[in-house]
Amino acid sequence: MFFTAPRATMYSMIACAMCFTFCEIVATDKAAENSGLEDAPAAEIVPERRERSSENNTNGAPNLNNVHQRLQALEKKNECPSGWTEEYQGYLMTAYDNHTKQYDFICVDEDAEARPAPSLNSVHQRLQALEKKLETLLKPRSGDPWFFAYLLGLHSNKKGIGLRGPPGYPGKPGTPGVRGKRGKQGVPGKIGPKGDVGKPGSSISIRGPRGPKGEPGAVGRTGFRGLRGQKGELGKSGVKYTRWGRTTCPSGVQIVYKGITGGDHYQHPGGGVNYLCLPKTPRYGRYKSGWQHSGYVYGTEYEVSDFNPFYRNLHNHDAPCVVCFAKSRSTMLMMPARNDCPSGWVEEYDGYLMTEFYNHPKQRDYICVDKWAEYIPGTRANRDGALLYPVQGKCGSLPCSPYVSGRELTCAVCTK
Secondary structure, three states: OEOOOOOOOOEEEEEEEEEEEOOOOOOOHHHHHHOOOOOHHHHHHHHHHHHHHHHHHOOOOOOHHHHHHHHHHHHOOOOOOOOEEEEEEEEEEEOOOOOOOEEOOEEEEOOOEOOOOOOHHHHHHHHHHHHHHHHHHHOOOOOOOHHHHHHHOOOOOOOOOOOOOOOOOOOOOOOOOOOOOOOOOOOOOOOOOOOOOOOOOOOOOOOOOOOOOOOOOOOOOOOOOOOOOOOOOOOOOOEEEEEEOOOOOOOOOEEEEEEEEEEOOOOOOOEEOOOEEEEOOOOOOOOOOOOOOOOOOEEEEEOOOOOOOOOOOOOOOEOEEEEEEEOOOOOEEEEEOOOOOOOOOEEEEEEEEEEOOOOOOOOOOOEEEEOOOOOOOOOOOOOOOEEEEEOEOOEOOEOOOOOOOOOEOEEEEEEO
């Protein structure tokens, strides 16, 4: 992957991975939950600790097979969920948190490359071309005024000889010359040698040209029906989406992983602008402990003290999320300002449009939070971080009918 980052604006924080689905995913919700990211650390750490304790209890040299297995376990980091293919792994990057420019969070390959600097030869060629253009501009042309050519002639050498003036206008064509006399007749050439005697003709006739195409014949009888072929493989399909505010997916839809809604702090002018569904258990790559100049990620709190459109008391609680995969559909649509889907689309869930408070320096994407939104237990404390506010319509450039100024807007996530 080729990636060029603006200097001092993109910094690493958290390891990440980009994935895509196999054409066949047959795991159920329960199987995906048992084999997701939550169980991965325990499955790797417990066998590794057992091997280490058994190795330390022996008085002899370490077992090379155990050492090799432990190294392989350590190399398995930043993985994708079960049933997904890892395209690459790297680090989560965005703009510096204190900059005024905001960016999305993106996953940058750990083997990222830099754009090559221009060579000295190319810079020299560009300089020569620029010098030629400048020299052309300084030379007077035939249509320039005489005093401009005179001023250019002031740049003379020590002998007082100025620059050569511009070429004059083309002269008028001269009169046609007298036609010359006719030349003398040439001497006749010599007679050439006698040619060979021709060969006798053939008695075999030559085939004539092809005749016109005949009329098409009558249609023949329909043949017997052939044997039925084998059933083809199922084509690649499926679509993934994030269900904000919930920990489960709709019936018949696979859970990819459960997570925590994350984002940058609401008071930071820089950093990332999009909300992230962070897995509950991160896996780190290379890192440096402590705070460096970088982007930050916080948890996300509901802010619904003025009006709570949800069925639970969510104010100041942290928001969960879950990534879902619908195998039988291929595209997703977030429908703003409506809690139903267009004709022919399947409604995955409906809820309320939410984003950051309009007067905060941090800008956010709009997301659709489920109307049956849940909260993460034990997160009642008001610690802020990234925030979620309902969205209201404002009449003016938005048509006042049927939109109502000051009314909270709904939303729906649809698939097809």
